[in-house]
Amino acid sequence: MEKNKYRTASVSLLIFGMIGLSLAGCSSKNDAGGASSSVPTVSPASTEMAAPVAKKEAVTLKWYSTSGNANLPATKTLLEAYKAYSGNTVELETVAGDGDVIYKKIDIDLSTSGTVDVIPLQNPIIHAKYANSGFLLPLNDIYKDAGVDYEKKFGKYLTKFSDKVYMLPTGAGTWAVFYNKKIFDDAKVPYPKGEWTWDQYVETARKLTDSSKGIYGSSFPDYDNTFYLLAAQRGISGYKADGTSNYDDPAFKESLQWLGDLGNKLKIQPSWLETKSKKIPYDAFMNGKYAMQFTGTWFAFAPIDMKTYPRDWKVGITQPPVDPNGKNMIGITSGNGINKYSKHPKEAADFVNWLADNQYKYGGSGTPARVDLTKEDTDKIFQEMAAKFPAADGITTEDLKDVFLTPNLGLKPEKITGSIAAEYGKIILQEGESYLVGQKPLDDAVKAIKSRADEAIEKAKTSKN
Incomplete structure (x- = not known):
């Protein structure tokens, strides 16, 4: 879910707001070691809602927010709606700027306990960082006492750390395959639909690749998680039970070799060396020379934006391929x-639960991370989303539900998180790239990743102690 190495969920979800995901504007256990100006009329889901916390008097809660989010009319409407529901006031602790800049202030505040009650957790790396640092309140007992069945409401979108819940999700971002219907039609290849495997994806890409026309059958983003994609879909942890790096698991080696083969041997997509030397951009699919683009669903903003990306060909969208050893999509x-x-932990927990139930109605939270919504609710969400695509593309409500909800697939984290989340990704990129461009043998690159990761894990452990 990223554009430059790691696109944060905040950016992804704002893009969802752009495409109108029924909104007004704008994994499974993780593997950790240890809005615009109007409000949509989405009807409340006919699911159990937690009653407001019994209070002797109203309280005021504080919630961190970027300046961009704070200035959205939809945010004001959301806070007014919560006050009407609970009687409590929520004040924004606004941090200038957008994206990850907010966490510089949060880090400082939490190191001295801080006075802000509710912390936005924009992606799994941030979530893991604060959970592992002991900054977050475990929510299991509070919600058990309040009668909130978070397992039922969030299902595969609920992340746990050693069986402890520290966050209720408001939105989910997954991956998909966008495809160029013209290239498929010209090659007389059927459009992909529904569940399929990576073997089928590769075979399809081979049929569509035409070097004489400069057409590639496939395109992957240059993100570190593509280096271990197969391992991620299988749910292979980046850490062993003792907390050390698990990168010597054969699945990681297999994944890196497989990625390299797509460009270096099969030549169904640009090699890593070509991607870097030619500085091929993340949105190159929109130039019409790629049959398929595997990327985050946030990329839907591009085919919708006919002004920035004018085209005379049609776009389709389908589920991401799965590894036969694990029928899982990846996402955040x-x-x-x-x-x-x-x-005010109980009142804060009530607000967090209310946001998880309702924020998607007000913008900026992406695809709802709830598995208990009614068919009427989900149909409305994706009808409005489908209407944003050019009519010529022929993308339907059912197409989008099939891709964004993928009820037939499980969900695994797209990133290795844990104690050295950000550094782990950098190490994988640096050492993995040395193999992809031919500087190191595969075994040497994998060994280097594990060795450097183990050093970083030990350093983090020492620093924490």
Whole structure:
């Protein structure tokens, strides 16, 4: 879910807002070691809602927000709606700027306990960082006492750390395959639809690749998680039970070799060396020379934007291929947690639960991370989303539900998180690239990743102690 190495959920979800995902504007256990101006009329889901927390008097909660989010009319409407529901006021602790800049302030505040109650967790790396640092309040007991069945409401979108829940998700971002219907039609190849495997994807890409016309059958983004895609879909942890790097698991080696073969041997997509030397951009699919683009569903903003990306060919969208050893998509969830030192933990938990139930109605939260919504609710969401695509593309409500909800697939984290989440990704990129461009043998690159990761894990452990 990223554009430059790691696109945060905040950016992804704002893009969802752009495409109108029924909104007004704008994994499974993780493998950790240890809005616009109007509000849509989405009807409330006919699912169990937690009753407001019984209070002797109203309280005021504080919630971190970027300046961009704070200035959205939809945010004001959301906070007014919550006050009407609960009687409590939520004030925004606004941080200038957007994206990850907010976490510089949050880091400083939480190191001294802080006075802000609710913490936005924009992606799995941030979520894992604060959960592992002991900054977040475990929510299991609070929600058990309040009668909130988060397992039923969020299913595969609920992330746990050693069986502890620190966040209720408000939105989910997954991956998909966007495809150029003209290239398929010219090659007389059927459009992909529904569940399929990577072997089928590769075979399809081979049929569509035409070097004489400069057409590639496939395109992958240059993100570190593509280096271990197969391992991620199988749910292979980046850490062993003792907390050390698990990158010597054969699945990681297989994944890196497989990625390299797509460009270096099969030549169904640009090699890593070509991608880097020619500086092929993340949105190159829109130039009409790629049959298929495997990327995050946030990329839907591009085919919708006919002004920036004018085209005379049609776009289709389908589910991501699966590894035969694990029928899982990859993705991220975002949501909110609670400062362990909050003076109003029960009220904050009520707000976090209300956001998880309702934020998608107000914009900026992406695909709802709820598995208990009614068919009427989900139909409305994706009808409005489908209407944003050019009519000529022929993308239907059912097409989008099939891709974004993927009820036939499980969900695994797209990133290795844990104790050295950000550094792990950098190490994988640096050492993995040395193999992809022919500088190191495969075994040497994998060994280097594990060795450097183990050093970083030990350093983080020492620093924490």
